[in-house]
Structure formats: structure tokens, C-alpha cells
Amino acid sequence: MTALELTIALIPTLPLLGFLINGLGFKTVPKVLVGPIGVGVVLASFALALSAFSQFSAGGNQPINVLLFEWFSVGDFSLRFSFLIDQLSLLMLMVVTGIGSLIHLYSIGYMSHDEGYGKFFAYLNLFMFSMLLLVMGSNYLIMFIGWEGVGLCSYLLIGFWNKNHDYNDAAKKAFIMNRIGDLGFLIGIFIMLGQFGSLEYVEVFDKLVTGNFAVGDATVTAITLCLFVGAMGKSAQVPLYTWLPDAMAGPTPVSALIHAATMVTAGIYMVVRSNVLFVLAPTTLEIVGYVGVITALMAATIGIFQNDIKKVLAYSTVSQLGYMFLALGVGAFTSGMFHVITHAFFKALLFLGAGSVIHAMSNEQDIRNMGGLRSNLKVTYLTFLIACIAISGIPPFAGFFSKDEILLHVFAHSKFLYVLAVLGSAMTAFYMFRLLFLTFNGSFRGTQYQKEHLHESPLVMTLPLIVLAVLSMVGGFMGLPPVFSSTNWLVSFMEPLFDNAKLANAAMFSHPHPSHTMELVLMGVSVTVALVSAFVAFSMYGKGKNVPADDKSYSGAVKVVYNKYYVDELYDSIFVKPMMALSSICYSFIDNKVLDAIVEGVGQITRGTSERLRMLQTGNTSYYLLAMVIGIIVVVAMNLM
Amino acid sequence: MDLEIIKTIPLEHYIYFSTALFCIGIIGVLMRRNALIMFMCVELMLNATNLLLTAFSAYNGDASGQVFVFFIMVVAAAEVAVGLAIVVMIYRNSRSTDIGLLSKLKW
Numbered sequence: 001m002t003a004l005e006l007t008i009a010l011i012p013t014l015p016l017l018g019f020l021i022n023g024l025g026f027k028t029v030p031k032v033l034v035g036p037i038g039v040g041v042v043l044a045s046f047a048l049a050l051s052a053f054s055q056f057s058a059g060g061n062q063p064i065n066v067l068l069f070e071w072f073s074v075g076d077f078s079l080r081f082s083f084l085i086d087q088l089s090l091l092m093l094m095v096v097t098g099i100g101s102l103i104h105l106y107s108i109g110y111m112s113h114d115e116g117y118g119k120f121f122a123y124l125n126l127f128m129f130s131m132l133l134l135v136m137g138s139n140y141l142i143m144f145i146g147w148e149g150v151g152l153c154s155y156l157l158i159g160f161w162n163k164n165h166d167y168n169d170a171a172k173k174a175f176i177m178n179r180i181g182d183l184g185f186l187i188g189i190f191i192m193l194g195q196f197g198s199l200e201y202v203e204v205f206d207k208l209v210t211g212n213f214a215v216g217d218a219t220v221t222a223i224t225l226c227l228f229v230g231a232m233g234k235s236a237q238v239p240l241y242t243w244l245p246d247a248m249a250g251p252t253p254v255s256a257l258i259h260a261a262t263m264v265t266a267g268i269y270m271v272v273r274s275n276v277l278f279v280l281a282p283t284t285l286e287i288v289g290y291v292g293v294i295t296a297l298m299a300a301t302i303g304i305f306q307n308d309i310k311k312v313l314a315y316s317t318v319s320q321l322g323y324m325f326l327a328l329g330v331g332a333f334t335s336g337m338f339h340v341i342t343h344a345f346f347k348a349l350l351f352l353g354a355g356s357v358i359h360a361m362s363n364e365q366d367i368r369n370m371g372g373l374r375s376n377l378k379v380t381y382l383t384f385l386i387a388c389i390a391i392s393g394i395p396p397f398a399g400f401f402s403k404d405e406i407l408l409h410v411f412a413h414s415k416f417l418y419v420l421a422v423l424g425s426a427m428t429a430f431y432m433f434r435l436l437f438l439t440f441n442g443s444f445r446g447t448q449y450q451k452e453h454l455h456e457s458p459l460v461m462t463l464p465l466i467v468l469a470v471l472s473m474v475g476g477f478m479g480l481p482p483v484f485s486s487t488n489w490l491v492s493f494m495e496p497l498f499d500n501a502k503l504a505n506a507a508m509f510s511h512p513h514p515s516h517t518m519e520l521v522l523m524g525v526s527v528t529v530a531l532v533s534a535f536v537a538f539s540m541y542g543k544g545k546n547v548p549a550d551d552k553s554y555s556g557a558v559k560v561v562y563n564k565y566y567v568d569e570l571y572d573s574i575f576v577k578p579m580m581a582l583s584s585i586c587y588s589f590i591d592n593k594v595l596d597a598i599v600e601g602v603g604q605i606t607r608g609t610s611e612r613l614r615m616l617q618t619g620n621t622s623y624y625l626l627a628m629v630i631g632i633i634v635v636v637a638m639n640l641m
Numbered sequence: 642m643d644l645e646i647i648k649t650i651p652l653e654h655y656i657y658f659s660t661a662l663f664c665i666g667i668i669g670v671l672m673r674r675n676a677l678i679m680f681m682c683v684e685l686m687l688n689a690t691n692l693l694l695t696a697f698s699a700y701n702g703d704a705s706g707q708v709f710v711f712f713i714m715v716v717a718a719a720e721v722a723v724g725l726a727i728v729v730m731i732y733r734n735s736r737s738t739d740i741g742l743l744s745k746l747k748w
Contacts, residue, residue, distance in 0.1 A: 617747045618744065618747055619743075619744035619745060619746050619747030620741065620744055621740045621741075621743055621744075621746075622671055622672075622674070622740065622741075624746075625670055625671055626671055629667060629671065
């Protein structure tokens with residue numbers, strides 16, 4: 001194993017080591033060591049990822065395949081446990097380990113008073129390990145292992161405070177909804193295995209290119225649809241999105257890391273990874289685009305009326321994920337990935353900022369009880385403001401570049417989708433600034449106790465905020481639009497990933513680029529929309545006015561949106577209730593009456609028979625002797641016959 | 642021993658006699674309740690067998706049947722020694738040799 005291979009192999013191994021130390025040694029590892037171990041392993045992974053990146057660049061951007069071991073082989077199929085390092089996995093690696101280290105660091109401060117401190121770090125490290133497997137694996141099965149691993153960690157961390165029943169329900173909901181998606185993913189993998197006889201990315205994509213598959217091939221469409229069902233579950237798209245807002249039950253660093261920056265973008269990673277498959281299935285891409293835009297709009301409208309600081313951010317995440325899928329749907333894989341990266345910066349920042357607010361407010365999450373926090377939480381306020389500007393798409397912060405690139409591609413693809421996307425972007429700016437103003441402007445609306453305890457978070461918590469704020473400011477420059485610069489680093493970096501896709505379906509990539517004037521006009525439109533929305537939000541909520549009233553005062557359409565379109569209730573009555581009814585029938589009739597009757601019947605028959613047979617054993621010696629004589633006679637008689 | 646004396650009685654008679662003796666033994670074991678009498682009946686069965694073995698051995702001119710008889714006698718003697726010891730113990734405990742009292746060997 002060369003030094004480079006060792007470096008790559010160590011990237012996921014270190015967090016696993018951290019998990020084993022903190023997990024097996026929970027309550028025995030001293031508290032002062034838990035944090036440094038938990039953060040240290042992830043930081044080391046980040047450093048290794050950087051080193052792998054520099055060696056990758058030095059080696060001429062050639063994909064590196066690291067074989068750890070042959071896992072198993074059945075017939076002609078053998079599965080290699082190996083990692084693939086290419087442009088895509090490196091980008092994900094850096095985002096996951098980089099933001100992961102910041103959030104781990106933040107957790108030292110945020111979770112310091114929690115009794116499950118060690119357990120928390122163990123779970124976080126396990127999550128990092130699974131996520132790294134997901135993005136580094138060189139075939140779909142390894143990706144699936146990571147995929148399931150992150151699902152498990154998500155479940156464990158949502159239900160981290162497992163003494164609260166609602167939190168456990170949220171955890172179960174997340175897990176079950178993800179299972180639905182996972183089933184789709186798994187079926188997709190099986191079809192793929194049947195069709196191509198391999199799960200290695202390289203082999204599958206080669207076979208796709210050399211196999212002369214027609215665009216719109218039925219098998220490929222089926223595979224991509226199944227894979228997309230998996231992506232819908234993991235990345236919280238309509239109709240499987242309802243778990244993500246509930247997932248906010250977990251500690252805030254978890255929401256930032258798993259439910260905003262990394263895990264939920266796994267679906268996008270998977271689609272980008274499978275770009276060769278998807279370009280051969282335009283129907284699927286069309287579906288992906290529409291699902292994305294519907295999700296973006298639906299979540300944005302819900303976000304406008306939420307009053308829980310984390311719920312607003314959760315719906316915002318769902319909405320932004322919708323944008324990413326919209327980008328993938330119009331074939332703009334690079335833009336989708338770009339938005340994954342910038343979104344990871346500012347959404348992690350928003351969640352960590354929200355965590356800082358919640359920490360300062362003694363676990364208050366309702367923005368109706370906040371207000372005026374600007375003066376007490378200066379760093380949090382400033383970084384939160386930066387994140388809001390970034391997510392709203394106001395230049396020159398990160399969100400502007402990525403979102404604008406998506407909008408540009410959507411415009412080139414379909415004007416109708418473009419209008420919807422701009423509408424969503426207007427809502428994004430509105431609800432983000434509404435959140436900002438309600439939380440930080442006006443006067444304090446909380447209790448006296450909370451007011452006295454208001455405090456800025458310690459440095460371990462504000463440092464990640466500052467780093468992420470800087471990234472949110474400058475992160476967009478990795479993908480400058482053509483009108484400003486002739487070289488777009490991200491586009492040229494990711495170019496080789498789509499070589500196969502171009503061979504498979506060249507038409508997909510031959511869209512004429514909009515002229516620079518058009519580009520500027522579109523940019524102007526989106527910036528104006530964002531600024532106007534922000535201004536509307538300011539005039540409505542800027543002075544601490546229009547604080548949302550009590551839950552019960554809503555009526556009409558607002559009430560429907562406030563209650564999240566009653567989707568949860570709908571699912572409840574369509575799926576959960578009938579399932580419960582079926583279960584209760586199964587329990588009270590099939591289990592209690594039929595199965596128990598069979599099982600107990602066997603017991604009763606044995607018992608009853610024995611009860612009668614034991615009467616034969618009287619204890620009378622003559623009787624035994626008689627039995628013996630009869631037995632001998634029978635044996636002799638049988639022998640004679 | 643003069644085998645000719647044995648042969649003065651036809652073989653069938655020995656068989657009938659042994660069978661009768663053996664059946665008496667069985668019936669005795671099954672019907673009687675006194676442990677000592679049951680023992681005697683067991684001896685009766687053994688002797689029925691011995692007689693048969695001797696008769697066959699004589700008619701066949703083969704000595705191994707008679708050797709077998711000696712073995713049976715030895716075993717029977719040992720068995721009686723052990724059996725009588727048990728009967729004595731039973732008598733000491735229950736002041737009786739009635740087999741009907743020994744009905745504890747059950748569920």
C-alpha cells in the first residue's frame with residue numbers, strides 16, 4: 001500500500017476509531033478527553049482529505065482506486081471493498097470533513113452540559129465514518145452501506161434525548177421514511193446488478209457507454225427511477241420530506257451536520273455520481289426536476305409561517321434541496337453540486353447560529369419569544385446576517401453564485417420552471433429575513449429569567465460560526481459565472497466526471513449557452529426579487545412589529561399553510577391509521593386467536609395426553625411386571641412372524 | 642453323568658415340562674404378592690430354562706449347553722444374594738414382604 005493509498009484508507013478509519021474509543025469507553029473516558037478525541041479524529045480526516053486532494057491535483061487529476069480487500073465473490077460476481085477518489089468524492093470529502101470538524105468543535109461547547117456527552121461524540125464520529133464510506137465507496141454497495149449507516153446515525157441522533165417520547169417518534173419517523181427510499185435504492189441496485197453484472201461505478205458506466213443504450217432505455221429509466229426514490233427519502237423530497245422538519249428534535253449540531261449540510265445531500269451526490277445513468281433517462285430527469293421545484297415551493301411556503309427557529313431552517317433546507325434536484329433535473333449536475341457546497345456553508349452556519357441563540361435563550365426555540373438579541377449576541381447576529389444574505393442570493397455571497405447558476409440552467413431548459421424557481425427564491429429571501437428580524441430586531445419578548453441569562457456563546461462555538469461566515473462570503477468564487485470570468489474553477493474541475501455521460505447522450509450537453517446580456521438580465525431579476533423580498537420582510541418585521549399571533553388565530557389558507565398543508569395528517573390517515581388498524585387486527589385476531597391457539601394447542605394436546613398416560617404408571621410392581629411380560633411376548637411374537 | 646438316562650425320556654416331554662414350569666413361574670411372579678414367593682417363582686423360571694438347556698445339550702451331544710447351565714446357576718446365586726438382601730431391607734422398613742406396599746415408584 002502506497003502512502004497515498006494509506007492516506008485515503010485512513011480518512012474514514014479515523015472517525016471509526018474515534019467512535020470505538022468514545023462509544024465503547026462511554027462514561028469511562030474522562031470528559032476532558034472526549035471532546036479532543038471526537039474533534040481530533042475528524043480534524044485529522046480533514047487534513048488527510050486535503051493531502052489527498054493536493055496529491056490528486058499533483059497526479060494530474062487521475063481517479064485513484066484504492067482496494068482494501070475483496071469482500072466476497074459469488075459466481076462471476078465479486079465485490080471489492082474499495083474506495084474511489086475522483087473530483088466528486090474529493091469535493092464531498094472536503095465538505096463533509098471540513099464542516100464536520102467545525103461542527104464537532106462547536107458541539108464541545110453546545111453539548112458540554114449534557115450527560116450523554118461521550119455518547120454524542122461517539123454517534124457523531126460514527127456518522128462521519130458512514131458518510132465517508134458513502135462518498136468514497138467505489139461501487140453502489142459500499143455507497144449503500146454508508147447510506148444505511150448515516151440513516152442509522154440520523155435515527156440515533158434525532159432520538160438522542162430519548163427520554164422525550166415525541167423525540168423518539170420523530171426518530172422513528174425519520175428512520176421509517178428513509179426505509180421507504182432505501183427500498184427503492186436497493187431495488188435499483190438489484191436491477192443494475194442484473195443488467196450489468198457489476199456494481200463498480202467504472203464498470204457500470206463503461207458498459208453504459210459501450211453497450212449502445214438508446215436514450216430513454218426502459219431498464220435504465222427503471223434503475224434511475226428506483227435510485228431517485230432512494231434520493232427522495234434521504235434528501236427529503238416530496239412526498240417523503242415530512243421526516244426532515246421533525247428531525248429537528250435532535251441536538252442543534254446534529255441538525256446542522258446531518259440534516260442540513262451533509263447527509264441530506266447524499267441524494268444529490270448519488271444522482272451526480274450516476275450521471276451517466278440519468279442522462280440516458282430523460283423521463284426520470286424530468287420527474288426529478290418537477291419533484292425538485294414542487295418541493296422547493298411547498299417547503300418555502302410552509303417556511304414563511306413557521307415560528308420555531310429550527311423549523312424555519314428545516315423547511316428552508318427542504319426547499320434548497322428542492323433547488324438542487326431542480327438543477328439535476330435540468331441536467332446541470334455541476335450547479336447542483338455547487339449549491340450542495342455553498343448550501344453546506346450557509347445552512348450549517350444558520351443552524352449553528354440558531355443553536356447559539358437557543359443556547360443563549362435557555363432552550364427557547366419559539367421566535368415569538370425572542371427579539372432584540374442583536375445587542376447581546378453580536379457575533380451570532382453578524383454571522384446569521386451573513387448567512388441570510390448568502391441564502392437569499394444577494395451578491396457577492398456564496399448563495400448568489402450557486403443559485404444563479406441553477407436559475408440560469410433552468411431558464412435555458414424551461415421558462416415555466418424558471419418562473420416557479422424565482423418565486424421560490426423570493427420566498428426564501430422573505431422567510432429568512434423574517435426569521436432574522438423576529439429573532440434579532442425589536443425588543444426582547446422572553447421571560448425575565450431568560451433576559452438575565454442572555455449571553456454570547458463561548459469561543460468554541462463562535463469560532464465555527466466565524467469560519468463558516470467567511471466561507472459563506474467567499475465560497476461562491478469557486479464557481480464564477482461566465483459573464484464575470486472566463487474560467488469557472490468548479491466547472492472545469494468537475495468536467496471529467498461527465499465524459500462518459502457526454503459519450504452516452506451528447507444531445508443533453510449541447511444546450512446553447514445564454515448570451516451574456518441574458519445572463520445579466522436573469523441575474524438582475526433574481527437579485528431584485530431577493531432584495532425586494534428582504535425589504536418587504538424588513539418593513540413588516542424590522543421594528544419588532546407584526547409578531548406572529550397565537551397558533552389559534554390563523555384562518556383560511558394561512559391556517560392550511562401554517563399546518564403544513566396537513567400533509568402529516570394526510571399521511572396519518574392514509575398510511576399510519578390503516579396500518580395501525582391492520583396491525584391491531586393482526587394482533588387481536590391473527591396473533592391472539594389463530595397463532596396463539598395453534599401454539600397453545602400443541603402444548604395442550606401434549607399436556608392432556610401426558611396427563612392421561614401417566615395414569616399407567618401406578619407404582620404397582622406386579623403391574624410393571626405384567627407390562628414387561630406382555631412386552632416380551634409382543635417382541636417374540638413379532639420375531640416369529 | 643450318564644447321558645443315556647436323560648435320553649430315556651423323549652425330548653418333547655422335556656419341552657412340555659419346561660414350558661409348564663416356566664409358565665407357572667411367570668404366573669407366580671405376576672399373581673403372588675409376597676416378595677419371597679416371587680423370588681422362588683423366578684428361580685422356577687431359571688430352572689425351567691436350565692432343564693431345557695440340559696435336555697437339548699444331551700440330545701445334541703454338545704457340552705456347551707451344560708456349561709451354560711453352570712453360568713446361569715452362578716448368576717442366579719448372585720442375584721438371589723442381592724435380591725434377598727433387598728427383601729430383608731424392605732422387611733425392616735415396612736415390617737412386611739408384601740410387594741403391594743411398594744407403590745412409591747410412580748409419578
